[in-house]
Every structure is written in structure tokens, then in C-alpha cells.
Amino acid sequence: MAAGEFADWQDSLRQRLTSVTWPNEFEEIVEKLSTGIPLSLQDGVKLFKSKDLNTIGSLANHVKQSRFGNNAYFNVNVHVNQTNICTLACKFCAFRRGRRAADAYQLEIDEYIEDLRKYSTFVDEVHSVGGLHPEWDVQHYSELFRRVKQEFPHIHIKALTAVEIKHIASLSKISVHDTLKILMESGLGSLPGGGAEILDDDIREIICRGKESSQEYLDIHKTAHLLGIPTNCTMLFGTIETIEHRVNHMLRLRDLQQETDGFQCFVPYPFLPDDSRLPDAQLATGTEILRVVSISRLMLNNIPHIKAYRMNFGDNIAELALQFGADDIDGTVQKESIMHLAGSTAPLDHDKAMLAKLVNNAGCVPVQRNTTYSEFTEYIAPVEPVKRSLRMAVGD
Ligand code: SF4
Known part of the structure; x- marks a missing residue:
């Protein structure tokens, strides 16, 4: 973030926070937020342990509003999960x-292109992540991305998590740096943040x-940032981690952001326990999700966007999260396998108007964005035609 932009934002936040009387337990945290001092591990833990979720949400909403006003961003994208085969x-x-499973699949390049073609007239982003395919090396992905850009030059390719990059580099016997460079030259526009789990x-x-190890995750993102590839970052919570793990995770991302400024968006999402192999983990409650979203906004003062990932939260919690510090509600998505196989029931067929309705319900202004948050258009719902009752002029 540019220094001037940060100063403006910080100024507006200070004014907002000092115009409210906050409960005593938050005095120190409010002071830090007002003066731009990053919150510490102890602050984060205190926020997780506090019973006052309303105040935490309100603080997060002030931080969000000081930066983005009432805007809530969405994009028009499609998810194509290229293969579920994973080593x-x-x-x-x-x-x-596994490769021999009856429902294992891999989309060959032509199949991928034909799949994407169905959505290509109205999306501007394809989000592609998948399993670690035992044979698909950098040549495969390079050819895939070239074909996508050749056929659909307007579509931004946001693809491959850090572990996929590591796997492709290792299969291709080249460095992560060279892998990313080849993929970038073939059309890769940005990396999603998946796979951070808990660092x-x-x-x-x-x-x-x-x-990949925690450090490898960070190093791969750092390499991407230094090459000029923006990335997102994530946190999978609700498996076996403690509160301290969650806060430390945020701090490690914040530290890297301080160095590279390459993260666009933080996407926290709860573990969905269905069909997984962690039977003791419990599905996070709505308030726990809102708490994590709010605390992310407060801890990550240098990562601009916090996403309410509706594919995972479901529409209702995602809508609420826009009042708890999130400023982004993800995209139209159209098709998605990873969260849905884990138990998500979030609707997949939302068009712009439906997303805008979710945003409006949360009291926010829907703004369509591109993948890199560099182009914005406020979404104005089309005026509904006035329905007139038709009378049959029979005999009168
Ligand atoms: S999370 Fe990714 S790397 Fe891990 S098993 Fe699933 S597809 Fe493979």
C-alpha cells in the first residue's frame, strides 16, 4: 500500500474510533488501532478469548469502513478444478x-478449454486448483495457460496453490522461481492462497x-510477489489448532506482506468435517466464523482485503461477515468441487444480481471488481419492468 494511502486510511480510522466509547477491556487495542500500531500475539489471543463478539465485530467494521466505506466487492468468475487425482x-x-478410483478425473487441455468456453462470454476470471497430478509438469500447465489466453484473452488465470507449484517444479526438475516465471509468461495472472492451512x-x-512446510508456503508466495505475481493467502481453521496457532499464522502472513506487499486478500475458512479423516473436529459455529473474520481484519492491517468466502461459509454467514470486517464476497463461481465434496451447500448458480442482493442485504454497496482489484464498477440493479395487469376487453 502506498504510504499516502495508508496515512489517509489511518486518519479516517482514528476519527472513527475516537468518536465511540469502547468497553474497558479493549482500551489498549483501540489505542493501537487508532495510532497504526500492529496488534501483537497477546492482543490476538485476547480477542479470541473475549466474550464480546459484538465489540470485536464493530471494531473490525470500523477498520473496513475507514478503508472501503460501504463497498463490498465481488467478481464474475468460474472455478475449474482440473483434476482430483493427487499424490x-x-x-x-x-x-x-487415487488414480484408480472410480470417480478420479483429469481434464485434458481440450476438455478444460471446452468446459471454460461455456462460461467464457460472461466471466473475467478462471480459478483453477486441483490435485497433485503425478505427470502434469510445467510443460502441461504452460500449454494449458497458453491455450486459455489464446482462446479467451480477456480471462484472468488465477491458478495453482503453493503446493501445486512446488510439485510442478519438482516434477519438472526446475526451481520454483523458474516454474513461476514460465507459467507467468504462459498467461498465469495470480495465485490463489489455498494450502496455507495453519502455518x-x-x-x-x-x-x-x-x-509444503510453513516456510515453503511463505517462500513460494514471496517468489511470486518478487516476480510481480499477486497472490492471496488463506487460513483453514477448526481442525486441531489452538488460538495461538491461528494468531501466529496471521502474524507470519503479516510479516511477509510487510516485506513484499504482494498479498491482495486474506481468505479464512473453517474446516468442513464431512467425508474427511479428522472425525474429532467439529464444524465451526457461525459466531466462531464471524470472530475469525473480525480478528483477521484487526490483525492484518497491511493486507487490504478480507474475504467472506461464501463457498465455504454459506450465503447467510457470508452476508453477516460483511458487517464483521469482510469487504469481499468472492464471485459467481458457477461450479466448484472442493468445498462441496467436503459438505458445503452454498449455491453455485449465483449471477451478479443475486450476489448484489446478498451485499445489499448486509447494508453494503455491491461493487464488481477484477481479479487484481484494479478495476471497479458499482453494480446497479436493472430496473424491473413495471408489471401491468392485462384486461381482456371483452364485452365492456
Ligand atoms: S488438499 Fe490438495 S494436496 Fe492435499 S490431498 Fe487434497 S488435493 Fe491433494
């Missing part, structure tokens, strides 16, 4: 399949053994 078997994952190696050893 790993993360315990929380209900999506992956703690003890937790990762239990829930996703074999995946």
Missing part, C-alpha cells in the same frame, strides 16, 4: 482421489503430512 492424502481433504509444522505434520 498426497491430506486428512482434511474430501476432494482428492505451523507440527500441525501440518498431523493434518497434511507431505505438503
Whole structure:
């Protein structure tokens, strides 16, 4: 963020926070927020332990409003999950399949293109993540992305999580840097943030053994940022982690952002336990989700956007999250497998008008954005034609 922009935003936040009387337990935190001092691990833990969710949500909403006013952003995108075949078997994952499974699939390049073609006239982003395919190396993805850009030059390719990049680099026997560079030159526009889970190696050893380490996740994103590829970052919460793990996770992302300024958006989402191999984990409650969203907004003062990921939260909680510090409600999505196989029932067929309705219900202004948050258009609902009753002029 540019220094001037930060100063304006901070000024507006100070004015907002000092015009309200806050409960005593938040005095120190409000003081830090007002003066631009980043919250500490202890502050984050205190927020997680506080019973006063309303005040936490209100603080987060003030931070969001000081920066984005009443705007809530969405985009018009489609998810294409290119394969569910994966060489790993993360315990929380209900999506992956072994190669010989009856329902294993892989979209060949032509199939992927034809799939995307169905949506290509109205989307401006394809979001593609999938399993770690044992043969698809950098050549495969390079050809795929070139074909996408050739056929649909207006579509931004947001694809491949950090672990997929690591896997492709290793299969191709080249560095992560060179992998990203080749993919960028082939049309890759940005990376989604998936796979961060919890940035703690003890937790990762239990829930996703074999995946990239915490440091590798950060290093891959840092490499992307230094190449000029923007990325998002995520947090999967509600498996086996503690509150301290969650706050530390946020701090590690904040530290990298301080260095590179390459994260666009933070996307926290709760674990959906259906069909996973973590039977003791419980589905997060609505208030827990809202608490995580709010605390993300307060802790991550240098990551501009906080997403209410409706594919995972469901529409109702996502709508509420826009009042608890989130400024983005994701996109039209159209098709999605990963969250839905884990138990999500979020509707997939939302058009712009439906997303705008969700945003309006939360008291916000719907603003369509592109993937990189550099183009914005306020969504104005088309005026409904006035329905007139037709009378048959028979005999009168
Ligand atoms: S989360 Fe990703 S890497 Fe892990 S098993 Fe699922 S598809 Fe594979």
C-alpha cells in the first residue's frame, strides 16, 4: 500500500474510533488501532478469548469502513478444478482421489478449454486448483495457460496453490522461481492462497503430512510477489489448532506482506468435517466464523482485503461477515468441487444480481471488481419492468 494511502486510511480510522466509547477491556487495542500500531500475539489471543463478539465485530467494521466505506466487492468468475487425482492424502481433504478410483478425473487441455468456453462470454476470471497430478509438469500447465489466453484473452488465470507449484517444479526438475516465471509468461495472472492451512509444522505434520512446510508456503508466495505475481493467502481453521496457532499464522502472513506487499486478500475458512479423516473436529459455529473474520481484519492491517468466502461459509454467514470486517464476497463461481465434496451447500448458480442482493442485504454497496482489484464498477440493479395487469376487453 502506498504510504499516502495508508496515512489517509489511518486518519479516517482514528476519527472513527475516537468518536465511540469502547468497553474497558479493549482500551489498549483501540489505542493501537487508532495510532497504526500492529496488534501483537497477546492482543490476538485476547480477542479470541473475549466474550464480546459484538465489540470485536464493530471494531473490525470500523477498520473496513475507514478503508472501503460501504463497498463490498465481488467478481464474475468460474472455478475449474482440473483434476482430483493427487499424490498426497491430506486428512482434511474430501476432494482428492487415487488414480484408480472410480470417480478420479483429469481434464485434458481440450476438455478444460471446452468446459471454460461455456462460461467464457460472461466471466473475467478462471480459478483453477486441483490435485497433485503425478505427470502434469510445467510443460502441461504452460500449454494449458497458453491455450486459455489464446482462446479467451480477456480471462484472468488465477491458478495453482503453493503446493501445486512446488510439485510442478519438482516434477519438472526446475526451481520454483523458474516454474513461476514460465507459467507467468504462459498467461498465469495470480495465485490463489489455498494450502496455507495453519502455518505451523507440527500441525501440518498431523493434518497434511507431505505438503509444503510453513516456510515453503511463505517462500513460494514471496517468489511470486518478487516476480510481480499477486497472490492471496488463506487460513483453514477448526481442525486441531489452538488460538495461538491461528494468531501466529496471521502474524507470519503479516510479516511477509510487510516485506513484499504482494498479498491482495486474506481468505479464512473453517474446516468442513464431512467425508474427511479428522472425525474429532467439529464444524465451526457461525459466531466462531464471524470472530475469525473480525480478528483477521484487526490483525492484518497491511493486507487490504478480507474475504467472506461464501463457498465455504454459506450465503447467510457470508452476508453477516460483511458487517464483521469482510469487504469481499468472492464471485459467481458457477461450479466448484472442493468445498462441496467436503459438505458445503452454498449455491453455485449465483449471477451478479443475486450476489448484489446478498451485499445489499448486509447494508453494503455491491461493487464488481477484477481479479487484481484494479478495476471497479458499482453494480446497479436493472430496473424491473413495471408489471401491468392485462384486461381482456371483452364485452365492456
Ligand atoms: S488438499 Fe490438495 S494436496 Fe492435499 S490431498 Fe487434497 S488435493 Fe491433494
